[in-house]
Amino acid sequence: xxxxxxxxxRFMVSDHPLPWLLPLIVILVVFALYPFFYNIFxxxxxxxxxxxxxxPVGFENWQKLFADPRMWSAFYVTLFYTGVCLTxxxxxxxxxxxxxxSDDRGFGFLRGVMTLTLVIPPAVTGMMFLLMxxxxxxxxxxxxQSLGVLSPATPILxxxxxxxxxxxxxxxxxxxPFMVLIFIAGLRSLPRDPFESAMIDGASAWQIFRRITxxxxxxxxxxxxxxxxxxxxxxxxxxxxxxxxxPGTATYTLSLYAWQQTFSxxxxxxxxxxSLFALFVILIAANLFVKIFKVxx
Amino acid sequence: MVLTPAQRILRALxxxxxxMLFAFPIYYWITVSIKLGRDIFAIPPKIFSFETSxxxxxxxxxxxxxxxxxxxxxxxxxxxxMAPRLMDSIIIAVFSTAVAVxxxxxxxxxxxRMRFRGQHHFxxxxxxxRMMPPVAVAIPMFFIYKDFxxxxxxxxxxxxxxxxxxxxxxxxxxxxxxxxxxxxxxxALIDGAxxxxxxxxxxxxxxxxxxxATAVLCxxxxxxxxLFALTLTQTSLKTxxxxxxxxxxxxxxxxxxxxxxxxxxxxxAFVFILLVQKNLVRGLTLGSVKQ
Numbered sequence: 001x002x003x004x005x006x007x008x009x010r011f012m013v014s015d016h017p018l019p020w021l022l023p024l025i026v027i028l029v030v031f032a033l034y035p036f037f038y039n040i041f042x043x044x045x046x047x048x049x050x051x052x053x054x055x056p057v058g059f060e061n062w063q064k065l066f067a068d069p070r071m072w073s074a075f076y077v078t079l080f081y082t083g084v085c086l087t088x089x090x091x092x093x094x095x096x097x098x099x100x101x102s103d104d105r106g107f108g109f110l111r112g113v114m115t116l117t118l119v120i121p122p123a124v125t126g127m128m129f130l131l132m133x134x135x136x137x138x139x140x141x142x143x144x145q146s147l148g149v150l151s152p153a154t155p156i157l158x159x160x161x162x163x164x165x166x167x168x169x170x171x172x173x174x175x176x177p178f179m180v181l182i183f184i185a186g187l188r189s190l191p192r193d194p195f196e197s198a199m200i201d202g203a204s205a206w207q208i209f210r211r212i213t214x215x216x217x218x219x220x221x222x223x224x225x226x227x228x229x230x231x232x233x234x235x236x237x238x239x240x241x242x243x244x245x246x247p248g249t250a251t252y253t254l255s256l257y258a259w260q261q262t263f264s265x266x267x268x269x270x271x272x273x274x275s276l277f278a279l280f281v282i283l284i285a286a287n288l289f290v291k292i293f294k295v296x297x
Numbered sequence: 298m299v300l301t302p303a304q305r306i307l308r309a310l311x312x313x314x315x316x317m318l319f320a321f322p323i324y325y326w327i328t329v330s331i332k333l334g335r336d337i338f339a340i341p342p343k344i345f346s347f348e349t350s351x352x353x354x355x356x357x358x359x360x361x362x363x364x365x366x367x368x369x370x371x372x373x374x375x376x377x378x379m380a381p382r383l384m385d386s387i388i389i390a391v392f393s394t395a396v397a398v399x400x401x402x403x404x405x406x407x408x409x410r411m412r413f414r415g416q417h418h419f420x421x422x423x424x425x426x427r428m429m430p431p432v433a434v435a436i437p438m439f440f441i442y443k444d445f446x447x448x449x450x451x452x453x454x455x456x457x458x459x460x461x462x463x464x465x466x467x468x469x470x471x472x473x474x475x476x477x478x479x480x481x482x483x484x485a486l487i488d489g490a491x492x493x494x495x496x497x498x499x500x501x502x503x504x505x506x507x508x509x510a511t512a513v514l515c516x517x518x519x520x521x522x523x524l525f526a527l528t529l530t531q532t533s534l535k536t537x538x539x540x541x542x543x544x545x546x547x548x549x550x551x552x553x554x555x556x557x558x559x560x561x562x563x564x565x566a567f568v569f570i571l572l573v574q575k576n577l578v579r580g581l582t583l584g585s586v587k588q
Contacts, residue, residue: 042437102312113319115570124562131550136340189588233430258436262439297584
């Protein structure tokens with residue numbers, strides 16, 4: 001028989017999961033659930049500068065939100081950014097994954113290099129691309145100007161139509177490797193037989209990719225799209241350091257707009273409402289995605 | 298796909314070119330950190346040939362490396378002295394990782410080994426924490442912390458980073474525990490061992506590699522986090538990503554110093570990520586894609 005001392009704390013002897021889960025539940029309740037309800041409370045209040053206090057305003061913030069053209073603009077920018085980045089990163093990620101998924105000499109090193117961008121703080125990436133896109137001495141701007149693609153009079157990050165693309169470039173650079181690494185892992189886990197029989201049957205490379213690789217990779221692709229999509233939708237760091245939402249409102253994302261309303265314009269209640277709106281959109285979209293594509297954990 | 302030798306060479310060339318294109322901005326950022334001001338602003342940009350200088354690093358770390366004669370760097374002085382901010386980042390990352398891994402290991406074991414009502418919903422709750430936009434946590438947390446005096450404290454930011462890493466840690470560790478055969482637990486249970494004993498003496502030692510990988514990933518995500526650190530810290534502590542964005546002075550942006558700090562923040566993370574190479578994809582997908 002095992003002695004009590006060896007069995008550990010009395011409450012952990014039983015086979016009940018609660019003691020094991022309790023610390024996690026406490027953290028989730030205090031740091032996820034409580035803030036969530038506090039946020040809902042905030043969304044029905046607003047800071048009154050004269051009283052220096054929060055006053056209840058009913059549904060005013062929510063009415064304001066749906067009537068706010070800047071909110072819709074930020075919503076549109078967020079969707080555009082998410083869609084464009086996701087598409088580029090998916091296609092480019094798959095292409096690069098197929099390219100460097102090889103056991104030839106040196107490819108292991110290449111795969112190692114591709115992991116490096118993932119651990120750079122996005123705020124630092126933002127500063128890197130801010131420097132490289134500087135209209136006077138930035139490397140990217142200079143290259144584009146030398147090629148005659150970009151006029152020296154149009155600074156990338158200070159031109160309404162271009163600024164978002166400058167931010168997208170930073171995101172694509174940092175996160176395409178995320179897709180590459182996941183896809184390589186997916187490619188390596190595929191069984192060899194279907195490919196061998198397809199090659200014996202004389203299928204072309206494109207046919208094999210389209211008819212065998214893609215369908216067999218669908219689960220991996222769905223997970224990569226889900227995780228990346230969530231992170232893109234809530235993106236904050238790049239626009240905060242690179243453009244602060246400008247020029248005008250060209251690069252305001254929902255997250256940045258919510259943050260600025262709260263902390264720069266002291267609209268505590270409205271900022272909270274905006275952040276809740278982003279939260280609901282993302283939860284609904286992610287849930288639909290999980291249901292439709294049957295993503296399982 | 299069987300490639301001819303010529304195709305293989307072509308593939309290798311294209312692969313190297315593409316990967317080097319991705320590595321280039323990192324190289325360029327490092328060169329900025331060891332360039333003199335006039336070379337940073339040179340047109341056309343200087344990529345390979347420039348005068349090197351350790352001045353940016355000396356100012357950021359407040360030490361004199363002795364390369365430049367006659368430049369005295371005062372320890373503890375200067376606008377760009379950032380060594381304490383690196384220390385803040387390390388403290389926050391280490392402690393938040395410890396909290397996250399400790400709490401998550403217990404929970405992940407239960408989720409892997411026990412069945413209970415509503416388990417599916419519970420896992421989903423953890424997962425939806427991963428979906429929350431950080432701004433929707435940071436805004437209420439700012440006011441809650443203000444009331445409890447946790448604003449601008451290590452405890453405050455450590456706990457929030459631990460929460461942020463919780464879904465990753467729980468789900469990733471669960472996938473590692475799932476890899477360990479349940480028969481081991483069952484045999485020991487029949488022999489009369491308690492769950493805690495099985496966990497501590499049998500399962501934990503077998504999962505050490507996975508726990509280490511989880512810890513490294515938690516460390517990295519805390520190390521690179523921006524929004525919470527920006528919102529919940531003010532003056533007494535700041536993390537490296539937050540100060541990196543504040544190097545804009547009245548005389549322009551101090552790119553050299555910023556690059557030096559950025560490089561100093563990147564290099565340890567590079568070492569860490571190479572250590573967990575084997576489990577990286579599993580970590581990035583919260584345990585659902587195995588390598």
